[in-house]
Amino acid sequence: MRYSFRLAEVVGHVPDPRRRPGTIKAICDYTGLDRHQVAALLKNEVKYIPLDALSKLCDYLIEKGFATAEELPGRLFAVEPEHFWELLARRRRLELCLGVRRGEPGDSLDDAWVVASDSVLLGELLNGVTSLGGTARHKREKEKVEGAPAEPSFDPHPEQLHQSLVFSPGQSSFADYVELAKQVYNGFCSAAGDKALICLGSNKSNPVVEILLAEAFGAVPFETQDGLATANKRHCPIFFRYRGHDPQTPSCCGGVQLSTSEKSDAPGIYYEKSDGTWDACTWNATKQDAAVVFYIHRESQGRLEMMLGGYSGRATRLLARMLARRGEEFWPPVYSGHGIQIGAFVVKFKLQSQSENDPHALLTDLAADSEIVRLAPDVIERRMQIAGEEDM
Incomplete structure (x- = not known):
């Protein structure tokens, strides 16, 4: 300990x-x-x-x-936390942020809804936090066998749960959903004490993810970087290459091209490697998908920010299933230094000809081969905006 x-x-x-x-x-x-x-x-x-x-x-x-x-x-x-679920469970205040949608532009806010995949992910997240990924009961049984006191040992858990809802891109005007996302993020930042903000979904469905990644890497949120000469000048080492039907939101971590000199024709999630080149977990309607788990933990401030989301709704459901069974593989962080810890993981899913619109997807667990890619520590290091000491 x-x-x-x-x-x-x-x-x-x-x-x-x-x-x-x-x-x-x-x-x-x-x-x-x-x-x-x-x-x-x-x-x-x-x-x-x-x-x-x-x-x-x-x-x-x-x-x-x-x-x-x-x-x-x-x-x-x-x-200090020693594994992934403990990282979340030890926070005093846990804020969960989801994007919401409306069937018609004129629908009232009472009619706004959360997509099925985000709901599944939310359920697995809460289950993992409250049960420490299913290990809490086994830990208590082990302590009992080893002669621990008869009273149940203390399992860390949040004292406060808070939920925030923001409009997904395309569900209101650009100015309105950006302003609401900023209010949510600034509200989290101003809250006192030990806290965590967990954003479900990607920047395509949850605009607070855009702000979270921009703040982590010193970028300007909701400002495209598609026009940069080379991809290594991008602030964020993760890039969501949009499909034609995705909301074309200006983004520091999303768009339609890595740079003016590097092709990225296939939709999916791109990430930088140690040698400065970029690899991709591409999306395919029936064969391939991808997801991202990213967190930045400032232990000295008792502050954690995290995003969990798939490239598509299907990938988000697959990520939920993976968290339930293999959540500990997102620990330890890929980078530690300057008082912060960063976990940055891209997950590749290989499916067996399963369509995103398969009607059985909501009734049964989706099955897919998965691979977790840990971003290289030096990729994170060279992008971090390290705060200098204050002037006297």
């Missing part, structure tokens, strides 16, 4: 170079600690902390009203 240091979460510090609240300077002025030590503490990058420094930090937090004496120093420490 490992512990993380949550000073950044307690003081509400966000290491964003666009917002410099003077947190480091304020702590240094009060405690007399070195600014590099404080910066490392805010990023959870120290291996130990002297008792004298811990005492000074506790005095600062009490004096400034960030915590009470009864809460300290315990509130500064948290258990």
